[in-house]
Amino acid sequence: APAIIAARSLGLPAILHESNALPGKVTRWLSPWCTTVALGFEDAVQHLPKAQTVVVGTPVRSQFLEAASNAEHTGIKDIDIPAEADVIVVVGGSQGAVAVNQLVREAAPAWLAAGRWIIHITGTNDPDADSFSHPHYVHRPFYNDMAALFQRANLAISRAGAGTLIELAITATPSILIPYPFAAEDHQTYNAKAFANVGASQLHPQNSLSAEMLQALVSELLNAPEQIEAMAIAARSLSTTDSAAKVMQLIEEEISEHRAKEACV
Numbered sequence: 001a002p003a004i005i006a007a008r009s010l011g012l013p014a015i016l017h018e019s020n021a022l023p024g025k026v027t028r029w030l031s032p033w034c035t036t037v038a039l040g041f042e043d044a045v046q047h048l049p050k051a052q053t054v055v056v057g058t059p060v061r062s063q064f065l066e067a068a069s070n071a072e073h074t075g076i077k078d079i080d081i082p083a084e085a086d087v088i089v090v091v092g093g094s095q096g097a098v099a100v101n102q103l104v105r106e107a108a109p110a111w112l113a114a115g116r117w118i119i120h121i122t123g124t125n126d127p128d129a130d131s132f133s134h135p136h137y138v139h140r141p142f143y144n145d146m147a148a149l150f151q152r153a154n155l156a157i158s159r160a161g162a163g164t165l166i167e168l169a170i171t172a173t174p175s176i177l178i179p180y181p182f183a184a185e186d187h188q189t190y191n192a193k194a195f196a197n198v199g200a201s202q203l204h205p206q207n208s209l210s211a212e213m214l215q216a217l218v219s220e221l222l223n224a225p226e227q228i229e230a231m232a233i234a235a236r237s238l239s240t241t242d243s244a245a246k247v248m249q250l251i252e253e254e255i256s257e258h259r260a261k262e263a264c265v
Contacts, residue, residue, distance in 0.1 A: 004026075057166065067170065117137075
């Protein structure tokens, strides 16, 4: 907020990028002061009626764009998984998600008994991270090549942060989304709804989800390949592979327009 106010008081252009479907308070309050507000979700437009908005998607790392250009599942270099095996990837965001981790560990035996593999990114805050083991269950606090992991996944179980969702969209990964219930203004639920509304994901609030329900949901989806394929297609429809270029173009245009105005003064 201080940077936007300072820029506008000096007559400088100000551009915001808002990744979430529900814009944050600063974005909502100060968007009318900004030259342009670039958005990751079309759904965010309705929350900024007085702003000059443009939907550009959210930029992602180059690894994800490379994964998106590869029609086949890529291999995970350090985990030897049979090509025919279903892979469930579990991610809880940058800090992990202890509640989701607990649900997954309770549901995991049934998935593993069916021959599936689980790659579980637990984060560093889970005291029970080492409490479950199985030859086809791999847990790590972090994983460096998330693009390859999502590309290989048949299904992801995830929180609903904007960054993770755009990565799932780019790699066309079907997902079960469990929004973080204490996120500011419940904004992760708004993100998840954007995906659920087009059929890319299933949305399940944490407080209404049991391990038995999660076990059944995952099993049902992985036993329905046509539904998984439809979810993948829907996820891909939400991706914007040239988002970084669009943001760059927007910035360059604003700078050029500002310089032209200055030259006329």
